[in-house]
Ligand code: HEC
Ligand code: HEC
């Protein structure tokens with residue numbers, strides 16, 4: 001018997017035991033709670049960690065709504081000099097929204113985060129120009145993306161939570177940070193990043209799917225190989241899993257919240273949440289393309305990413321760990337002015353300081369999907385290939 005081999009393998013065993021101990025310390029401490037989500041016998045349960053859930057609950061509380069304001073009296077557009085979007089609100093409604101926006105976005109900095117205190121009509125602060133676009137974006141979400149946000153809707157608080165920069169934003173990542181070195185194509189992988197829960201999957205699945213429109217497809221859609229089956233490339237498969245990891249983590253759910261894991265690709269038998277998520281992907285892409293990217297010249301360079309792109313949003317920007325943002329609290333109903341799209345009017349007194357495509361916000365709205373129609377997708381989920 002070769003003892004040398006034997007002792008080497010026991011050294012290996014020790015190393016493995018030590019290694020798994022180190023790995024286990026990174027695991028979440030039991031007990032977990034599990035809740036049935038699919039039909040009986042499908043094993044579609046949701047596993048929750050009650051300790052993590054506590055933090056998510058704390059982060060998803062809703063601030064009290066302000067008293068409603070009277071719609072009587074002169075309109076903001078008649079009294080103020082440079083009101084381009086909210087002109088049809090009464091002075092009372094307009095002021096109420098300004099107070100709410102301050103509480104939602106810049107409670108510490110106050111009105112002056114967006115305003116030049118010497119002249120409230122002045123558009124010289126980029127934050128004000130961005131906010132005007134944000135008002136339009138919020139109205140667009142609430143009126144044209146009901147397929148995703150339903151009647152619950154969103155307000156500035158859904159994303160901002162009392163901070164000028166939302167907690168969860170993303171930039172296009174440099175997929176080959178060291179240039180072309182001898183290691184070959186890094187393909188944006190193998191660097192632990194919170195985007196994919198510190199895994200080795202691609203750390204930027206967003207540029208491909210929440211800005212671009214690459215197919216969200218994998219190499220194999222069945223558990224066992226099927227003769228003649230043709231799947232996607234390994235790179236696309238990895239990016240798809242990275243996106244799915246982000247989606248699960250953003251909502252604080254498992255894969256079975258949206259999939260019948262017997263067949264991930266199949267729409268039939270999958271929970272209805274998958275269709276909502278499908279619209280969520282389309283919506284996030286639309287918001288990044290129609291509202292965030294046009295602000296590229298408005299944002300100062302210190303707010304941009306390493307490649308000079310604007311900050312963008314993903315599922316976590318709104319959801320922040322909850323299956324519905326703020327656990328579905330219908331905050332937007334207290335702000336009817338953020339519900340309907342308002343056609344922007346040209347400034348009466350002064351031109352906006354920033355020469356941005358902001359001048360033509362109507363363009364974004366005309367491309368918007370109709371409220372009751374499914375998202376502007378080439379293939380609606382129902383028409384997606386089932387197998
Ligand atoms: C997060 C950014 C933001 C904050 C904070 C904010 N505002 Fe505004 N404010 C705006 C935007 C955007 C407009 C232009 C709206 C439009 O074009 O329809 C505006 C317009 C105004 C106007 C109209 C000025 C004019 O003559 O054209 C007044 C008055 C005003 N805000 C008051 C306030 C007050 C008072 C506060 C603090 C309680 C405040 N705002 C906080 C973004 C903000
Ligand atoms: C769907 C999510 C979402 C909603 C809703 C939203 N925002 Fe934003 N907002 C963002 C993102 C993403 C950014 C970019 C973050 C950055 O500036 O780095 C941003 C940036 C801003 C900024 C610039 C902050 C800075 O210092 O760079 C202001 C001001 C702002 N939003 C105001 C508002 C107002 C006012 C509303 C409501 C009318 C609103 N936002 C609604 C996602 C949102």
Ligand code: HEC
Pocket residue numbers: 216217218221240241244245247248251253254255256257258259264265266273274275277278281384
């Ligand atoms: C919030 C809902 C949601 C969660 C959670 C989710 N998915 Fe998905 N998944 C979707 C949607 C929607 C699509 C289809 C996207 C499309 O076709 O545009 C999809 C597509 C896929 C596909 C591609 C199937 C094909 O057609 O090739 C795979 C594989 C997949 N998901 C695996 C996972 C895994 C693994 C997890 C858990 C880590 C997960 N998903 C979590 C909603 C979800």
Ligand code: HEC
Pocket residue numbers: 141148149150151152153154158247251273274276277278280281284313314315316317318319323324325328
């Ligand atoms: C603009 C904010 C916003 C963004 C961005 C967003 N969501 Fe949502 N999402 C909501 C709101 C609001 C609801 C609640 C709708 C309701 O009450 O039915 C919701 C509901 C859902 C639901 C239904 C949950 C349930 O139990 O019925 C799923 C699934 C979901 N979102 C997935 C996603 C995914 C995946 C993404 C990213 C691709 C995403 N969302 C991006 C705001 C957002």
